[in-house]
Amino acid sequence: MSSEAWGEAWETVIGLEVHCELRTATKLFCGCPNSFGDEPNVNVCPVCLGLPGSLPVLNKQAVELALRIGAALHSRAQSSIFHRKNYFYPDMPKDYQISQYDVPINAGGWLELPSGKQVGIVRAHIEEDTGKTTHIGGGGRIHEAGYSLVDYNRAGVPLVEIVSAPDISSAEEAREYVEELRGILVATGASDGKMEEGSLRVDCNVSVRPAGSEELGTRCEIKNMNSLRSLGRAIAYEAARQVEVRAGGGEVQQETRHWDESEGRTHSMRSKEEAFDYRYFPEPDLVTLSPSEDWVATVRANLGVLPAERRRRVAKAARVPASSEPVSTVVRLGLDGFVAAAVEAEADAGLALRRLANEVAGELGDDGGHHLGREEFARLVSMEERGELTSAQARSVLKIMVAEGGGPEEVAGRLGFEAMGAGALEAVVEDVVVANPREWGRYAAGDDKLAGFFIGKVKAATGGNADLRAASELLRRRRAGQ
């Protein structure tokens, strides 16, 4: 958290736990479909319903996706086992969760934020999801509900839980971390990245400490944030709450707190007398999971290009820093292929990057959809570069290409943007100079401010259809006697 809110006295320490539902065809331990939005209790079988006598068998594809996530996070893949985490809760059919406890499949690692900062990864382990509980009465709030209903369609869906080190120091950085992780999870094919549908769920551990201190303060775990926005709000609220407690001489209690989106606050999740003791022990119905070196190597080899590397590539092409805002925007939106297309067409990659980060990003639909073709985009950049379209014209043409598709020549023609030839522009510049001899005299004597005057005249004379950079260049040449 930026510390200004409390003077310079406190800083926030944040670790994130991200649960990612894996995009498999079936559940983690049975052949029931892993799908979202079906009628309640249709995707169930003896295994995921926890019927007596049923036994789990591990889904190979879930392991594959977990390994991909680990590889993308620079984790070490290792021989691992499953444990049972025992506690009673009605969304869990066996009243224990099968999860990896002290020996996860992926250990260690790091994630690079667009800013270049590395956030440590503690582990990324496999576990099963729970069912869905709906509270009836009391406005759907758990504490005020009359009763609840349970649907086990999601019970047993494979999850990977990614635990970060407490390396994150602000709500903004936490959001960047989740954005970056989401990009990685989508890039590896592990997840659809839909936070709103619950396929990505974020819990965070928050503590505060005096600025500059190395202490690890007592932390609170915050749950139930279902968007990046609520993650940021929850961290800000919780950090402020803890500072208030400590600044007032109190002690922060280690506990789990629930984010209430409508109230905009966190609150303690359970009564104090309810001690949790998960009684972990090795799951006797499953055997060791020990992915072979070949498997791990194949996963690494086929990982594809991840966001950090894509940012490096875009930055190199556009000759800007990888940590710059347009680069991360373009990569986050998956538009870096357009930069590559511009490079391929020998168009100006820097100009392409700016057009993508500004005009294209601003015109994308809510779902990120567009009709822009890569080669068409590259041709547009070239046309602007060559002065065949002014920047204003290029922006107008681009917006239409994003919304409707089509080639730049055709769209520009449709809009009546005549490509003004170099000869025609020269004639306009000559006219303007001749018509304003006094101003030309001052400009010729070295008063560069007059350039703007002439450009304005050129713009007016051409109805905005001139390439003004080219016009400037003509003015300079005329002054230099070329």
Added chain:
Amino acid sequence: MSGSPSGSGEGPAALSGLTSLSARAIAAGVRSGELSAAAVLEEHLARVERWEQQVHAFNLVTADAARARAAQVDAAVAAGEDPGLLAGVPVALKDLLCTRGVPTTCSSRILAGWCPPYDATVVKKMAAAGAIVIGKANMDEFAMGSSTEHSATGPTHNPHDLSRVPGGSSGGSAAAVAAGFSALALGSDTGGSIRQPAALCGVVGVKPTYGLVSRYGLVAFASSLDQIGPFARSVADAALALDVISGHDERDSTSLPGEHPSVASRLGRGAEDLRVGVIAELASAEGMAPDVSAAVTDAAEALAATGAKVEEVSVPSVRYGLSAYYMIAPAEASSNLARYDGVRYGLRRDGNDITEMYMSTRAAGFGPEVKRRIMLGTYALSAGYYDAYYGKAQKVRTLMIRDFDLAYSSFDVLLSPTSPTTAFPLGAKTADPLAMYLSDVCTIPSNLAGHPAVSIPFGAGEDGLPVGVQVLAPALGEPVMLQVAEALEAVAPRGEAR
């Protein structure tokens, strides 16, 4: 001799007619058309009709379904098809094997009336082999017990003496075979629950190598120890049944991969030149009755007389088996039985909130022994005690496997008593759990090691009741184990009081 006479005259243990036939003889007769499955079944059902009220081997007799199935088997034979290795053989299934649409209760109130929507793998295999399921056999609730007295449906009585227990937890299965209600039965063995009742009821009971038989559809007690196995009146019948139910199952991750030779592959060879070790620590185990000890000595001598090389061997860590077992099994059970919570199936008692509902449902649904083990296991796993109890018990398992490996470097099989005593009177041990637990002292080591073991009848004790001796073998050593068991069977004294 007390109670009903065994082996002759009147009484539930005195067999005659088709109910005295071996499973092999029945299957051979039915497959050849000399016997009809229907006739075999009716004689068995008549015996059930005559004695079940006194024995109470079953929670449920599935006479109608059995008749329909027998008719199918006979029709298949008439049509020239082969109904399978167990054609027309009546079998009893311990009531913790899931049977689609047929109540599977584990002798617990918490599952009263629950009908599984699927069949256990062994149930499918039995059906595919042409066996006729005659009923669901009584047991100690959730397989926790050594007497079948901890059943919500009341105790099973020993067919050899109705005032005595049949052993447990698979007491109903053992009694069904001893009483001629069925030629075969399936049970489960977590710490001796097949072998101990087999010994007390005078039948053969096999605990196979862990992973040889699929556990899919076996309601779990202690997952790392549970194994399904057969009861029969002869070693050859037990081998036949085990061959039918064994084999890899993709639905059980702990099922052993690959093909294994028939467990009957070494039958009929005698025990000549085999090396047999008598486990010193078990022969003198806590609570060992002199007549049982004497029977094991006799068995060892009888084997030696047939040409086996018999010696005493020390397996030191077996003395820790009971303690390790009573940490591991309850710990796993406490987790396995958490799911009986009144939400998805089974009993529910009302409560003002979910936790109250859980607590009252489980208090009403579980019997005292199950509660005791859940408590013990929850304690053993809870924070602060894991290392001292569960963790340490897992290390004892390692020690035991090492000790057995060493013993099997010098011996083909090992020999011990099955149960420290013959069948004890009903009610004798229900008030003292530890005394009951001691019944398993000789059988537990095989479960902890994952090894196979078989109990076979070997004469009678001072009370005239059956004594069982146990043959133990290394992992997948069933062929040689059953070879020795069969050799012992051939020389075993029958029925006379010591």
Added chain:
Amino acid sequence: MAPTISKQDVAHVARLARLALSEEELELYTTQLASVLGHARDIEALDIADVPPTAHPFPLSNVLREDEPRPCLDRDEVLAAAPEVESARFRIPRILSEAP
């Protein structure tokens, strides 16, 4: 060596295991659990720090299934076994605390 189990321990364990016990049962189980745990003293005394634990009798590994759908259960059959059902879901009494 772990301490002898107390009645408070037994009450705590009963709560963890979601078993409502009467006062008599608490007394009984305290005595009986102490007796069984007392017997387990023999392994508590063993010095086997260097011995690895055995969770499975046989060290199998990588038992995996292909990611291929299998038929699910018939919902009516599933719900027919439930104590209480509403809107094709399992109905339960109110929950007092969030999932941990």
